[in-house]
Amino acid sequence: MPIPFLSIKNLSKRFGSLSANEAISLELYPAEVLALLGENGAGKTTLTKMLYGIYQPDEGELILAGSPVRFRSPADAIRHGIGFVSQHFSLVPSFTVAENVVLGREGSALLNKKVLNDKVRQTAEHFGLALDPTSLIRDLSVGEQQRVEILKSLYRNCQLLILDEPTAVLTPQDVDKLFETLRNLQNQGLSVIIITHKLEEAIAISQRVAVLRLGKLVGVEQTQNTNAKALAKLMVGRDSVPVTRNEQHHQEKTTVLAAKGLTVKDKRGLTTLDNVTLELHAGEVLGIAGVAGNGQTELVDILTGMLKPEKGQVLLAGKTLDLGNTRAFEVAGVGRIPEDRLKGVIADLSVAENLTLEHIPQFSKTGHLNAKAIRQEAENLITTFQIKAKPNDKTRTLSGGNIQKIILARTLSKNPSAVIAAQPTRGLDIGATNFVHEQLLAQKERGAGVLLLSEDLDEVLRLSDRILVIYGGKIVGEFMAAEAELETLGLLMAGSKDVAA
């Protein structure tokens, strides 16, 4: 048995009366990828933040190469060889890759540009990270920016690299590249912890899997001795059943939302959305399949009033909407579930305030907010949507899944006639994902039209009645979901033109 790089012994962390981590013990070995799994709120991020010196444990200790250590800050953890890549990057957009990599590192100000670029290039090449040290961060894709974050840790000689849901923001191609990098790191003797909600990913990349449930470590398995079903059961404590769609097709075809000739150009004058026309019917889920960066963001932004297109029209129940006016879209009955859930809430406000944010007129009499009514409504929504929080909790302290539930509760409780759902289950665990799916299908049963944008093809196929494929800012294919083939969709999404749609 090799000697662990880091031993976690009986680590506990409480927030008030909540036990976020309870007596966790785990060894991390060199040259190993460990996947850390668990439902939303299970305590994964909390554990890794203690390993990186962001949180101080209430009990327990860390043993590094045989000696007890305490990390009082991230700088302290970095000095001891720990690297951490969070979902929210901390890069300076106007700086180059190399400048970002050395930022905050002592002595780096003394290096001249050429030496700096060479040193960073060498490190990148050594670990097989495809990056040009002289590129500006703002010109890089999300996948490349993540690579810069990884490079930053490697440049500081990290021996244990922790990645918190790195794949949630990546396209399938970028996930492959990331996994190649992680295998490289492993071959060079590093220890890696990766948090993910996708069980297939955990199985593909790890040698061991650790599962947290409600703050406790409920299992550590050799990956080759387990499978997705067993892991899911370990995570939730019972078998989980995915929702099934009502296969009956909606009879009448009333159009709730129509988009005509939507065209958008970006700052450089390139067309990002090219004459897109679509109709969303009452009582259907219309899925939009596409790889990120093919115009989906622009489409969603227009259909929710966030962006004014160069050309085109949006109609709700036949009436033209005031483009680029979010309030007008909201009032008319368009519900929005945004791609970045942190943009859908105000993190510093309470759960109750966020739940009632868009309903304010309803709760203000003579200009004064009716605190009692707000609390009452918040309590109702918390119960209906099974949100693990109290009305007065700061939204910032909730787990990702529970923040997503707040957005769903707020949007869907207004019975919108059209729901625009962008990546509605990104970063959610299996239980929360099933819940969101149920809620979206309930909207369809109620007679709303649901537009679903997702990079997860399985999700699109599972929920949609009809599917449009978007590529290069254009709709390049339309299918009834029952007839759509995975392979054809995949080819169209990748821009293949030789597919008979």
Ligand SMILES: Nc1ncnc2c1ncn2[C@@H]1O[C@H](COP(=O)(O)OP(=O)(O)OP(=O)(O)O)[C@@H](O)[C@H]1O
């Ligand atoms: N700073 C904080 N203050 C109060 N409570 C917190 C804080 N950070 C986390 N919590 C709570 O601790 C629990 C564990 O949260 P954590 O973020 O570790 O979960 P997670 O497993 O990473 O979930 P997710 O998959 O949604 O990211 C949750 O109930 C969360 O609300």
Ligand SMILES: [Mg+2]
């Ligand atoms: Mg987390």
